[in-house]
Each structure stands twice: as structure tokens, then as C-alpha cells.
Amino acid sequence: MGKILNPHTLLNICQGLEDTYPFPKGWPNGEWPLSGEFRPHRLEVVVGAVLAQNINWNNAEKALSRMIEKQLVEANQIDRCPQALLEDTIRSAGFYRQKARRLKGIVQFILTYPGDFYSQIRREELLAIQGIGPETADSILLYACDQPHFVVDAYTRRIFARYGLLSEMASYQEVQRFFESQLPVDVALFKRFHALIVEHAKQTCRKIPVCHDCVFQRECGYGRTTAGRPAEIPNPKFQIPNKSKIPNSKSET
Numbered sequence: 001m002g003k004i005l006n007p008h009t010l011l012n013i014c015q016g017l018e019d020t021y022p023f024p025k026g027w028p029n030g031e032w033p034l035s036g037e038f039r040p041h042r043l044e045v046v047v048g049a050v051l052a053q054n055i056n057w058n059n060a061e062k063a064l065s066r067m068i069e070k071q072l073v074e075a076n077q078i079d080r081c082p083q084a085l086l087e088d089t090i091r092s093a094g095f096y097r098q099k100a101r102r103l104k105g106i107v108q109f110i111l112t113y114p115g116d117f118y119s120q121i122r123r124e125e126l127l128a129i130q131g132i133g134p135e136t137a138d139s140i141l142l143y144a145c146d147q148p149h150f151v152v153d154a155y156t157r158r159i160f161a162r163y164g165l166l167s168e169m170a171s172y173q174e175v176q177r178f179f180e181s182q183l184p185v186d187v188a189l190f191k192r193f194h195a196l197i198v199e200h201a202k203q204t205c206r207k208i209p210v211c212h213d214c215v216f217q218r219e220c221g222y223g224r225t226t227a228g229r230p231a232e233i234p235n236p237k238f239q240i241p242n243k244s245k246i247p248n249s250k251s252e253t
């Protein structure tokens, strides 16, 4: 569960991150990094969200590039592509058989959706699709559909549990409720904040955190315990939960 906060706390943290990482690599203005080659462009977010399940973004990006090379950039092209060819194309994304099935499942859903998928889709509908968990669904809803759903990933849990604002045992829903209840409902803010969290986890609040170089060292519960020294041992109280229990958790750096 999250703590009750001064309403400005999370915004201050977001601002601190923004000052530290003014242009997160690959996430200009917090937007999902897109090649722009898919049709519609937002389909690339949907495909990328599935490919990024349980792996780091670089490997998902390689798979996206291969899909572009093979002209698998429209929902009906992906739908018609033989399963074996799709698997081979996205091999770099890992779990490629499962992900190929999931891609086919979601593009079939988009193709048969009774209405405009990107403006009308609801969270419960996405969660009912095989292989689409809360993190994938919220990534699609926020970055492809501009709906205000805060995306929770392993990085979010790690940073905010170390900070002392969340229990490491909190469920996806509890963490999401914590952010959504403390922040103004603002799609651009949600996008930017998540992008900054990813950047902070990759650059500073890593598996072994670089607390002496962190803007939050004085406020962060774990940072205070390291008292300006480079941290050599990760917080023994906070272990990243078993990835299989976190839908769509990104791989750790």
C-alpha cells in the first residue's frame, strides 16, 4: 500500500526527475519512442507493448525493426503472416512463440473491434485478451489511446519502495491507485512521469543504486542509509519480486 502524502510529493519527485533527465533518451516529451513506420502509428505502441513483455526495450526494438523490414506494419499484415514467419521475425524479443500468438490475438481483436479501437477501447476489454496483463494494457491505453492510466512496472516498484513510499508487497492495483489518487488526472504527466521513472531506474536507481549521485538521496529512505557512499549492496529488505508474478515487467539493468 502507498503512504498518504503531501499532495505535492509525487509532483516534486517528478520535477526532480525532470530536472535530472531533461530529455530521457528515446522518450521525447514522455512519448513512446516510435519509428513512425506502422499504420496507424499507434499500432506500433500496441505491438511494442507486447514485444517488451519481460525483456528490455532494446530487444523489443530489434524485433520491431525486423517487422518493419518484413512489412509487418499493419494489423491485417500481421494477421495474415504465417505464424512461423512471425515467430522468426520477432525472435530477438524472446518468448517469441508466445508473443507471436499474442500479437495475432491483439491484431485480430483490433480488426474486429466494433468501433474505433484507439478511441473507444476500455481497460476491461483489453484485460480479457489472452496474454494482456495490467502493465501491457495500461501501456496501450496511456501511450496509444491517450487514456489516463498510470503504468506500473518493476522500476516503479523498486524506486518507490526504496524511497519508502510503497510497500514492496503492494499489488499492481494498489501501486496504480497510489499514483492515480495523488496525481492530477493528466495524460501528458502520466506519460512523462513513467518515462522518467524508467530513465531513473536505468541510470541511477539501478539494481545496485548509485545513491551518492541521486537527486533524492536526502529524502529517500534507502538513500539516507547509504549516507553519501556508493551503495555496494542492494537494500536487503527490497528484492525485486519474482518476474513471473509481475505482468510485463521489464528486464532489470
Ligand code: SF4
Binding pocket: 159, 162, 163, 204, 205, 206, 209, 210, 211, 214, 215, 216, 217, 218, 220, 221, 222, 223, 224
Ligand atoms: S537515493 Fe538511492 S535508492 Fe533512493 S531513489 Fe536515489 S538511487 Fe534510488
